[in-house]
Amino acid sequence: MPANFPQPAAHDAAPYDALLLYSFGGPNRPEDVVPFLRNVTAGKGIPDERLEEVGEHYYGFGGKSPINEQNLALKAALEAELAARGIELSVVWGNRNWAPYTNDAVDELEQLGAERAVALVTSAYASYSGCRQYREDLAVTLDKRGQLGADGSTGVQFDKVRPYFNHPGFVQANVDAVVEAYADLGTKGGSGTDAKLVFVTHSIPDTMEAASRISHATYSEQHLDLARVVAAQVAERVGHDVPWDLAYCSRSGPPSQPWLEPDVNDHLEALAADGLRNVVLSPIGFVSDHMEVAYDLDTEALATANDLGMVAVRAGTVGTREPFVRGLVDLVLERAALARGGDVTEATVGSLPALRSVCAPGCCLRRDGEPTGVPALCSTDLYS
Numbered sequence: 001m002p003a004n005f006p007q008p009a010a011h012d013a014a015p016y017d018a019l020l021l022y023s024f025g026g027p028n029r030p031e032d033v034v035p036f037l038r039n040v041t042a043g044k045g046i047p048d049e050r051l052e053e054v055g056e057h058y059y060g061f062g063g064k065s066p067i068n069e070q071n072l073a074l075k076a077a078l079e080a081e082l083a084a085r086g087i088e089l090s091v092v093w094g095n096r097n098w099a100p101y102t103n104d105a106v107d108e109l110e111q112l113g114a115e116r117a118v119a120l121v122t123s124a125y126a127s128y129s130g131c132r133q134y135r136e137d138l139a140v141t142l143d144k145r146g147q148l149g150a151d152g153s154t155g156v157q158f159d160k161v162r163p164y165f166n167h168p169g170f171v172q173a174n175v176d177a178v179v180e181a182y183a184d185l186g187t188k189g190g191s192g193t194d195a196k197l198v199f200v201t202h203s204i205p206d207t208m209e210a211a212s213r214i215s216h217a218t219y220s221e222q223h224l225d226l227a228r229v230v231a232a233q234v235a236e237r238v239g240h241d242v243p244w245d246l247a248y249c250s251r252s253g254p255p256s257q258p259w260l261e262p263d264v265n266d267h268l269e270a271l272a273a274d275g276l277r278n279v280v281l282s283p284i285g286f287v288s289d290h291m292e293v294a295y296d297l298d299t300e301a302l303a304t305a306n307d308l309g310m311v312a313v314r315a316g317t318v319g320t321r322e323p324f325v326r327g328l329v330d331l332v333l334e335r336a337a338l339a340r341g342g343d344v345t346e347a348t349v350g351s352l353p354a355l356r357s358v359c360a361p362g363c364c365l366r367r368d369g370e371p372t373g374v375p376a377l378c379s380t381d382l383y384s
Contacts, residue, residue: 018114023122025095026065039097067290077320102141124165127212127219132364135376160378162357169327173318181315190311195278201285203248206258211368249296272308279312
């Protein structure tokens, strides 16, 4: 891919007057950990004793998740990119599971006088947990505020940016990060020409995977399509073949419930048993180095690789890399043009088309064929 992929012409972001940077959230101090995990697991009946055990991951990092500071850095980077293009658009940050909560963000939008905002979720893929759950949380929040009508009308009106796993900016930022990791492997005594590239993403239940098929591709198929593109472009940059696999991390369900596999640690063991000694881990399922990356990969997976006698490095996430931030602003402008009824070519890389910014009925349910019974914004049907 060229270093500078084509950009849409800079123009006003109308009809939007604000951008909602919408994320997962995380604790800021040890006493936040269990209340935060209660929010994450609400309705599942998990006792605090079990949440304390799960919270050990956070306590090992001082009880503070890195995600909040990373979201603030992304917010600042988006504001800088918008300003550089002369685009006047307020950026507000909100989270599903910790402060600033969704309701806090809506408060801020109203204080700014925003009438129509576009939401940008910090998940690149379409699935229940990566898309619909955010749309549900926004709808429920507005309903509690008395601002959600049967026709989906609200105080502040919301649209969303489409899933962006196959947008050129996300792709280029991941390619750059993996190329850097191959160079880093050599400085650690490894061999890039003999290395396996292992892409890693968050596992989800098989039932959620089945329900994520939106017209074209399931959650795992979205990752596989991106992985093929990234590996091919990395091979061009490093000058040799780049064999690759897709593995998963962060499983949290009971053993009786099937989740997407293989787990990254199990996969490393299988690769070592086959004689592989050099590995690059690429966290393409994540946009920043938050807890799933800092613990599941940097702590657990790299320790597994070391125990197996492997030389392993972890590629960076897209974070605030320039191609990614530029691409996000391009996506906002693309969505604005669609909202204005313009004739828009949605930029993609790979074999899959651009996924919908206005979701279809039944899109990304928690389980295939089982409606959640919860309204969800940014869809052709609020209640399905």
